[in-house]
Amino acid sequence: MSGGGHLADVWFRATGLEVVEGSGCTVRTSDGGEYLDFTSGIAVTSTGHCHPEVVAAIQAQAARFIHAQVNCYRHPLLRSLADGLAAITPNEVDTFFFTNSGAEATEAAVKLARQATGRPHVVVFEGSFHGRTAQTMAMTTSKAIYRAGHAPLPSGVFVSSFPHALRWSCDPDAAVERALTDFDRLLRTQTEPAEVAAVVIEPVLGEGGYLPAPTAFLQGLQARCAASGMLFVVDEVQTGFGRTGTMFAAEQAGLAPDILVMAKGLASGFPMAAIGARAELMARWPTGSHGGTYGGNPIGCAAALATIGVLSAPGFLEHVRERGDQLRAGLVHLASDHPEILDVRGPGLMVGVELTDAAIATALVDACRQDGHLLLMTAGVEGNVVRWMPPLVVTEEEMDRALEVFGGALRDLRAFAAVHANGVAS
Numbered sequence: 001m002s003g004g005g006h007l008a009d010v011w012f013r014a015t016g017l018e019v020v021e022g023s024g025c026t027v028r029t030s031d032g033g034e035y036l037d038f039t040s041g042i043a044v045t046s047t048g049h050c051h052p053e054v055v056a057a058i059q060a061q062a063a064r065f066i067h068a069q070v071n072c073y074r075h076p077l078l079r080s081l082a083d084g085l086a087a088i089t090p091n092e093v094d095t096f097f098f099t100n101s102g103a104e105a106t107e108a109a110v111k112l113a114r115q116a117t118g119r120p121h122v123v124v125f126e127g128s129f130h131g132r133t134a135q136t137m138a139m140t141t142s143k144a145i146y147r148a149g150h151a152p153l154p155s156g157v158f159v160s161s162f163p164h165a166l167r168w169s170c171d172p173d174a175a176v177e178r179a180l181t182d183f184d185r186l187l188r189t190q191t192e193p194a195e196v197a198a199v200v201i202e203p204v205l206g207e208g209g210y211l212p213a214p215t216a217f218l219q220g221l222q223a224r225c226a227a228s229g230m231l232f233v234v235d236e237v238q239t240g241f242g243r244t245g246t247m248f249a250a251e252q253a254g255l256a257p258d259i260l261v262m263a264k265g266l267a268s269g270f271p272m273a274a275i276g277a278r279a280e281l282m283a284r285w286p287t288g289s290h291g292g293t294y295g296g297n298p299i300g301c302a303a304a305l306a307t308i309g310v311l312s313a314p315g316f317l318e319h320v321r322e323r324g325d326q327l328r329a330g331l332v333h334l335a336s337d338h339p340e341i342l343d344v345r346g347p348g349l350m351v352g353v354e355l356t357d358a359a360i361a362t363a364l365v366d367a368c369r370q371d372g373h374l375l376l377m378t379a380g381v382e383g384n385v386v387r388w389m390p391p392l393v394v395t396e397e398e399m400d401r402a403l404e405v406f407g408g409a410l411r412d413l414r415a416f417a418a419v420h421a422n423g424v425a426s
């Protein structure tokens with residue numbers, strides 16, 4: 001699909017829609033259409049489009065200060081946001097650096113890890129997506145297109161296997177054992193632990209197919225990191241801020257990350273990202289060795305504080321878990337009648353439906369948009385996963401409607417396949 005006019009064509013376009021406004025789970029198009037947006041702009045607008053408290057905070061801050069550059073002077077919301085994050089992130093994490101995007105935050109985590117340990121290497125996992133800067137491209141293995149034609153990439157990145165019981169046709173415990181064995185072998189054969197600054201993992205693979213890392217795997221990695229001084233970096237760019245039903249996915253696995261990477265849901269769509277670490281670790285990052293013109297932007301901080309306020313309201317995360325249960329139950333019910341669904345998985349409102357092949361996943365997403373005005377996206381190394389990432393404020397009725405549309409698309413697809421199989425249509 002072409003960008004058109006003076007716009008670069010480099011952006012992949014999942015739809016041809018032109019949107020003019022959004023509220024809650026709904027976006028409206030320039031031709032008067034209305035769509036249920038279960039993409040959340042790729043898991044970003046967790047509080048819904050234009051949540052009134054976030055809009056009010058942005059408007060008020062815009063009238064006070066748009067750009068208060070952090071090297072030139074400090075504005076009060078920097079400290080407020082650091083305090084706010086310290087209150088909701090896993091215990092050990094209490095000191096924060098702000099930047100603008102998930103890739104920049106992940107790259108900042110690597111820079112901190114290298115400075116703090118004096119070691120050069122990074123270990124990541126198959127199917128990972130960490131961003132599109134040179135360093136994070138080198139750490140991304142979910143699809144070759146993100147790297148192709150951009151070589152040479154930075155060196156020093158090693159890729160270990162991610163447990164995938166379904167693909168490996170084994171039970172989840174065996175998958176964990178195999179992946180940890182692979183990790184240990186990598187450290188014996190490719191890079192010694194003493195050369196590894198950071199082990200970087202998404203607790204649920206995002207772009208790689210909404211595939212949760214089993215708790216035993218995450219804890220096994222964390223223990224190995226602690227034993228040999230590799231820093232355990234948890235990329236919660238997509239899983240953070242309530243997406244998985246707790247504020248951070250690390251909580252569910254009982255993790256204490258050395259560095260926590262945050263973006264997407266942090267500021268409801270205002271470009272804002274952060275890394276957090278314990279004060280002692282952050283203090284090993286020499287002053288002036290990293291920074292950026294826009295990091296800690298006052299409007300971004302205001303949007304983030306308002307977002308944290310919404311997510312922290314009593315009952316909010318319970319609502320996320322309930323809607324997630326509703327979604328998984330509906331999808332499991334559909335799976336019982338549709339063998340093309342291989343798996344329904346994922347915590348909270350980060351749910352993946354793995355299908356037998358990519359063409360089916362794409363056809364379903366297209367049919368949901370065209371016939372049911374429901375926006376979904378695909379994911380996965382093979383492109384055969386439909387990912388569900390609605391705004392966390394989604395209502396029970398909106399979820400029912402989305403499930404109804406998806407069920408209809410599955411039935412239509414079956415009817416279409418039957419007609420073709422019988423040779424009725426040309």
Ligand SMILES: Cc1ncc(COP(=O)(O)O)c(C=O)c1O
Pocket residue numbers: 042101102103104106129130131132202206207235236237238263264
């Ligand atoms: C887990 C993860 N890390 C990093 C990134 C990169 O974030 P950004 O696109 O804001 O640079 C993404 C984006 O999808 C992501 O899902």
